[in-house]
Amino acid sequence: MSAVDALLAQARRQLGHRMGPLEAAALQEAGGLLVDIRYAELRERDGTIPGALIVERNELEWRLDPTGAHRAPEATHHGLPVVVICNEGYASSLAALSLRQL
Template sequence: MKSVKNMVAAANEAVDHAPAAEMMALHGQDGVTFVDLRDPRELEREGMIPGAFHCPRGMLEFWIDPDSPYAKPQFQSEDRFVLYCASGWRSALSAQAAQEMGLNNVSHISDGFGGWKKAGGPVGEKPAKKA
């Protein structure tokens, strides 16, 4: 059986990644989309990176695929995508899946939202649901 730790290590060999302290330089730049993969309950509890697009991990592949009935326009752009989760494990696997699906210019925050907060990155509230 392949362990999650081994899967994450393999994903990190295949995709670009950096700690939050380095990724903070990309925050707010045109053409860069931060993607929060965490569960909605995590966003409620801890907030999120301001301006990030929330994509629950379980929907990522469906939202990326332009032929999916669930495709989201955010993933149909030429933006650079910076994925993150709580600690960098889900985002590593997600970035690898996105890259394998043909999403160009994808990377992830290797120490996750926890690293973002520790590095002093801005934190905002979860966006309100649209009526």
């Protein structure tokens, strides 16, 4: 197993349950935030997710930190339920763990 595969496995163990589309939609309906970290080419190719906040991965922590000067208006508090979405679930798992640590 490569080092990055081990890191991904560890992140997924720490995060626990991974949501599917219906659960994510329900969370959004209940006031949670969907965050699409796919890069522009993938969004153009596959389409956007209605109501999702688009944040490139390299800006994620700065835009989702409610105490930061560069936060997105949607990042209202640290307890906000957030689902991070990418193309295949690898980058979003690592990103979600980073947000949890934040």
